[in-house]
Amino acid sequence: MHDRIATPKPLVGALPELKGSGRDLRIDACRGIALWCIFLDHVPNNIGSWLTLRNYGFSDAAEVFMFVSGVTCALAYGKARWCGGWTGVIGRTLWRSWDIYVAFLLLTLGCAIMVHFAGSGHLADESNTRILLEQPGVTFAHAAILQYRPVNTDVLPLFVLYHLLFAPLLWLLLRVPNATLGASLLLYALVHVFGWTIPAWPSNHWFFNPLAWQLPFVLGAWWIIEGKRFRPWVTSHTALVAAVLYLAFSLIIALSRSIKPLEALVSQALLELLYPMDKSNLDPLRLLHFLALAVLVVWFVPRNWRGLTTAVMRGAILCGRNSLPIFCIGVLLSLASHLALLDISDGLTMQIALSVGGVLVMIVAAMLLNLIKTRQQPHAKPVEQPTRFELVVNLKNLKTAKALGVHILPTRFTRTDEMIE
Structure with a gap:
């Protein structure tokens, strides 16, 4: 999600660089909006889901969330590499994996408790919690080794694995970025050819196959390191036209399945050929749809886009900055909303109230978490001048720092507590 540098004039209004810690607010905003969409999509028979991507094309918020997570990992762990070397990277990946692992186990328990009561x-x-309620010991043991997952929690075990493996991935991306992306594409292709997956329990099925969904994650990390070379192509008119045409095609196909007047425009044979679309293994049509969306974002949403200052976008940014707890809250809210639709009312008014209320709860929770983080941060200390030895050592990594987008100042070093992930 870099600024486009091609010659076309910006197609939206811009304003001077937003003040703050220097982070790209589009990343947080995209992740926050994806979290809202995931919540809305997880509530069955909910009119609020018509505000999300899945009804207007082949992909949905999952691809966005996975790609943006790859972006944030490259930025965060790249800065850790600059400040603390590979020891710092490994330490932070292990710590973050542990955070996600604990959150997954607590969320599993929370879902079971909510369904039980x-x-x-x-x-x-x-919700796939009956087996946990009937056989808690063996089921939780399988959850502890990431083989069992209640519905809607599937993405967390993926991130446990991806964060654990990110140090070697970053090492490869910094040395042979295109070959690393090529290996990721090859693994993705082999998954579709041979049906490879990782063992799961009680059925051998991952809703998000880690071997397939690693591709958008790796692609996001690769874009931060190597994307500058390919940005002129992404910002070309050819890419824009191709993206718009593909998005229009997917829009007609997706809407024809739910809007009857459009059925006559689409061949039934074509629909049978395209559907059902394999989400577990990330169908290539879904991947292409996400890439087309990404091209439009690069074109129409510059880094200093004026819309990022609106109240809605600020709410999304706050949710994106606290993605792990907000995701967990969203899963529990979707389960509670499902219960309300079953036990109280499934009318249109209730659906709207639950959708709006759930998003507002997520925003308020993010505001509280952000306030707690702000109060816990130590007061800023005077920045000390680096020693000659520190300058010599860090200048050796200048090329790596530039590739990761780290801005080097002669009297200041990037702090790891400013990291995104």
Whole structure:
């Protein structure tokens, strides 16, 4: 998500660089909006889901969330590499993996407790928690080794694995970025050819196959390191036209499945060929749809886009900066909303109230978390002048720092507590 540098004039209004810590607010905004969409999509039969991507094309918020996570990991761990070397990178990846792992186990327990007190047998089946309630010991043991996952929690085990493996991935990306992306593409292709996956329990099925969904994650990290060379092509008119045409095609196909007047425009044979679209293994049509969306974002949303200052975008930014707790809150909110639709009312008013209320709860929670973080931060200390030895050592890594977008000042070093992830 870099600024486009091609010659076309900006197609939206811009304002001077936003003040702050220097982070790209588009990253937080995209991740926050993706979290809202994931919540809305997880509530069954919810009119709020018509505000999300999945009804207007082949992909949905999952691809956005995975790609942006790769971007933030490259930025955060790249800065850790600059400040603390590979020891710092490994330490931070292990710590972050542990955070996500603990959050996953607590979320699993939270889902089971909520379903248990709701007393809904139907919901226990839909949320895949019945086996946890009936066989808690063996089921939680499989959850502890990431083989069992309640519905809607599937993405967290992926991030446990991806963060654990990010240090060697970053090492490869810094040395052979295109070959690393090529290996990721090859693995993705082999998954579709041979059906490779990782063992799961009780059925051998991952809703998000880690071997396939690693591609948008790696692609996001690769873009931070190597994307500058390919940005002129992404910002070309050819890429824009191709993206718009593909998005228009996917829009017509997706809407024809839910809007009857459009059915006559689309061949039934074509629909049968395209659907069902494999989300577990990231169908290539879904991947292409996400890439087309990314081209439009690069074209129409510059880094200093005026819309980032609006109240809605600021709410999204706050949610994006606290992605792990907000994701967990969103999963529990979607489960509670499902219960409300089953036990209270499934009317249109209730659907709208639950959708709006859930997003507002996520924003308020993000504001509170941000306030807590701000109060816990130590007071700024005077910046000390680096020693000659520190300058010599760090200048050796100048090329790596530039590739990762780290700005080097002669009297200051980037702090790891400013990292995005």
